[in-house]
Amino acid sequence: MTTHPLPHRTLPASGQYSAGALFHFTIEHFLLLPLGGLIALAWANTRPESYFTTAYALSFVVNEIGMALFFALITQEIVEEIMPGGALHTWRHWTLPVVGAGGGIVGSAFVYLAYVAWKHEPVLTAGWPVAGAVDLAFAYFIVKAMFRRHAAIPFLLLLAIAADAFGMVAIASRHPFVEIRPGGTALMVAALGLAFALRRWKVRTFWPYLAVCGPLSWGALYLDGLHPAFALVPIVPFLPHAPRSLALFEDTPHGPHDSPRHFEHVWKYPIQGVLFLFGLVNAGVLLSGYGTGTWALLSAAVIGKPLGILAAVGVAVALGLHLPARLHWRDLVVVALATSGGFTFGLFFATAAFPLGPILAELKMGAVATGIGVPLAIGAARLLHVGRFGRHAHHYHEAHRHHGSRDHPPHHAHRVHHAHAEQ
Amino acid sequence: MWAARATFPFEFAILLGDNIYGRQDLVAKFQKPYQPLLDAGVRFFAALGNHDDPDHRFYPAFNMNGQRYYTFVRQTVRFVVLDTNQLDPKQVAWTEDTLRTSQEAWKIVYFHHPLYSDGGRHGSDVELRVVLEPLLVRHGVSVVFASHDHIYERVKPQNGIAYFVEGSSGQLRKGNLRRSDLTAAGFDQDQTFMLVEIAGSEMHFKTISRTGVTVDSGVIGRRSTT
Numbered sequence: 001m002t003t004h005p006l007p008h009r010t011l012p013a014s015g016q017y018s019a020g021a022l023f024h025f026t027i028e029h030f031l032l033l034p035l036g037g038l039i040a041l042a043w044a045n046t047r048p049e050s051y052f053t054t055a056y057a058l059s060f061v062v063n064e065i066g067m068a069l070f071f072a073l074i075t076q077e078i079v080e081e082i083m084p085g086g087a088l089h090t091w092r093h094w095t096l097p098v099v100g101a102g103g104g105i106v107g108s109a110f111v112y113l114a115y116v117a118w119k120h121e122p123v124l125t126a127g128w129p130v131a132g133a134v135d136l137a138f139a140y141f142i143v144k145a146m147f148r149r150h151a152a153i154p155f156l157l158l159l160a161i162a163a164d165a166f167g168m169v170a171i172a173s174r175h176p177f178v179e180i181r182p183g184g185t186a187l188m189v190a191a192l193g194l195a196f197a198l199r200r201w202k203v204r205t206f207w208p209y210l211a212v213c214g215p216l217s218w219g220a221l222y223l224d225g226l227h228p229a230f231a232l233v234p235i236v237p238f239l240p241h242a243p244r245s246l247a248l249f250e251d252t253p254h255g256p257h258d259s260p261r262h263f264e265h266v267w268k269y270p271i272q273g274v275l276f277l278f279g280l281v282n283a284g285v286l287l288s289g290y291g292t293g294t295w296a297l298l299s300a301a302v303i304g305k306p307l308g309i310l311a312a313v314g315v316a317v318a319l320g321l322h323l324p325a326r327l328h329w330r331d332l333v334v335v336a337l338a339t340s341g342g343f344t345f346g347l348f349f350a351t352a353a354f355p356l357g358p359i360l361a362e363l364k365m366g367a368v369a370t371g372i373g374v375p376l377a378i379g380a381a382r383l384l385h386v387g388r389f390g391r392h393a394h395h396y397h398e399a400h401r402h403h404g405s406r407d408h409p410p411h412h413a414h415r416v417h418h419a420h421a422e423q
Numbered sequence: 424m425w426a427a428r429a430t431f432p433f434e435f436a437i438l439l440g441d442n443i444y445g446r447q448d449l450v451a452k453f454q455k456p457y458q459p460l461l462d463a464g465v466r467f468f469a470a471l472g473n474h475d476d477p478d479h480r481f482y483p484a485f486n487m488n489g490q491r492y493y494t495f496v497r498q499t500v501r502f503v504v505l506d507t508n509q510l511d512p513k514q515v516a517w518t519e520d521t522l523r524t525s526q527e528a529w530k531i532v533y534f535h536h537p538l539y540s541d542g543g544r545h546g547s548d549v550e551l552r553v554v555l556e557p558l559l560v561r562h563g564v565s566v567v568f569a570s571h572d573h574i575y576e577r578v579k580p581q582n583g584i585a586y587f588v589e590g591s592s593g594q595l596r597k598g599n600l601r602r603s604d605l606t607a608a609g610f611d612q613d614q615t616f617m618l619v620e621i622a623g624s625e626m627h628f629k630t631i632s633r634t635g636v637t638v639d640s641g642v643i644g645r646r647s648t649t
Contacts, residue, residue, distance in 0.1 A: 048549040048550075049549055049552070049553060052549055052550045052552075052553045053553045056550075056553055056554060120444065120446070120447070120474055121473055121474055122447075122475075122477065123471075123473055123474075123475070123477055123508050123509075124473075178511070178512060178513060179513060286549070286550075288545070288546060291473070292473075354509055355509045355510055355511035355512065355514075356509075356510045356511070356550060356551070356554060357507055357508055357509045357510045357550075357551065358473065358507070358508065358536050358548060358550075358551075359473065359508050359509060360509075361550060
């Protein structure tokens with residue numbers, strides 16, 4: 001038998017390297033949620049009884065407790081963007097996107113309610129906020145992928161945040177489907193009072209805010225018949241924060257346990273797990289379960305919302321407001337279409353607006369189907385020669401195709417030059 | 424129905440949802456057509472369907488007393504009427520409590536969306552089934568009526584409960600029944616209604632088409648309520 005000495009350094013197996021990169025990519029781009037949704041769709045349509053039994057058993061824990069962490073993360077991101085020193089602090093940044101968001105909500109609600117009335121299904125009326133939902137992460141990644149560094153990105157972020165904030169207010173109350181019990185207000189006062197005190201005492205670790213104030217707030221909302229998944233939204237602003245510069249969902253330098261970033265570093269991966277379960281528990285709809293709600297939601301999201309955004313911004317500009325520098329109307333069309341995808345927030349708003357039943361199933365299918373907004377936005381970008389499909393971007397791409405190397409593929413060089421061109 | 428009442432003087436009727444289609448004109452689409460029965464003292468107890476205005480629960484002739492879900496008793500029968508458009512936790516808890524505390528020999532539940540159906544357009548609502556069926560089985564429900572699919576179907580007993588889909592009384596979807604191992608009897612060629620009589624531990628039923636032809640009939644035995 002012959003033996004051979006092991007090499008001093010062994011290279012990782014190519015499978016391991018790919019799996020790690022794939023996992024990282026999946027996490028960074030919030031792909032666990034649609035993955036959970038795809039599994040749910042397949043499961044519901046092949047083994048419906050076992051799927052719905054499992055989903056029903058998990059729905060309370062996932063939707064009413066787990067999602068509180070997701071909304072806490074979103075709230076932290078938003079608070080740090082808009083606080084003094086943050087990229088979105090000045091009101092001048094806000095006005096036009098908020099107007100656009102308002103137009104999108106009005107446009108989507110109008111189309112939704114008109115469709116429902118036309119089909120004589122008034123029981124669907126309460127679902128209008130679902131049509132206005134914008135999947136923040138998806139819209140952000142679509143626009144970022146197409147525009148890279150561009151005024152369209154903060155515009156989209158503000159518009160999506162405003163639209164979803166309004167939707168959250170519209171669906172916060174779950175009465176009359178749940179009991180309202182006394183004591184909620186007292187619990188909320190206690191939660192906020194304690195959070196305020198912790199902030200005054202300069203408690204910088206997030207644990208007492210999360211572990212004590214959070215459950216108090218959760219109990220308050222639950223007793224008051226409001227959606228307890230929003231429990232951490234009023235608490236997070238009391239956490240220590242540091243301003244952000246348009247780094248939504250992106251990694252920031254790791255800090256000590258009392259740093260403003262510690263919360264998201266600790267919870268980033270568990271929240272991804274929650275989102276996977278959210279997709280798994282909520283996106284499983286029978287493909288035969290489509291109905292009026294499905295079509296109403298889809299047409300409202302894909303037609304009413306973008307048209308509403310464009311109309312509102314058009315009126316505002318006509319009245320004297322200005323589009324941000326380097327944001328043109330063709331860019332705005334793509335941004336408006338990127339907001340048509342409701343997915344996460346659409347699913348959440350649907351489950352908040354309606355209890356279990358065929359109405360909810362129709363709307364969930366509509367929310368899943370709004371994913372068609374992704375190819376629509378990309379198609380519009382190509383058609384209008386916007387962002388990476390712009391004519392000057394094409395020339396750069398052609399030029400660098402002949403000068404690219406293995407280590408610096410042409411599209412990376414293209415990105416760098418394109419980024420400089422946008423600035 | 425008026426003709427059938429001459430030989431079978433039924434006292435009340437149950438409506439399984441989608442009671443009014445299109446423009447929600449209760450006078451033109453319910454009161455006038457059913458005036459002879461209403462004048463004869465027949466009461467109607469309605470469930471809400473997806474095409475019904477939720478405010479129909481306030482319409483006096485539907486006897487819903489302003490509730491989306493409610494219960495009433497006729498002699499030895501406890502009827503439980505549900506709103507399956509939105510099966511909220513409060514309603515599920517109420518249903519369990521009502522069935523558990525019911526002392527009547529018969530428990531009959533009806534609502535709009537069928538837990539078992541071979542209708543081609545909608546079919547069985549499995550999501551509702553996983554929540555409702557355990558309650559119904561646990562608390563000795565004997566019969567469930569539903570509609571939503573515009574056909575008539577008598578489903579083979581499932582876990583001891585007899586299921587009927589009677590969705591062709593108003594609107595018919597001709598040829599939409601997809602017979603399967605679930606089907607005990609079915610009819611999708613014309614509109615139908617059912618006559619039901621409970622005598623002791625037996626429920627006698629007859630399904631009659633618009634032209635007066637009997638398309639199904641039989642006897643259902645009461646489940647034990649212990």
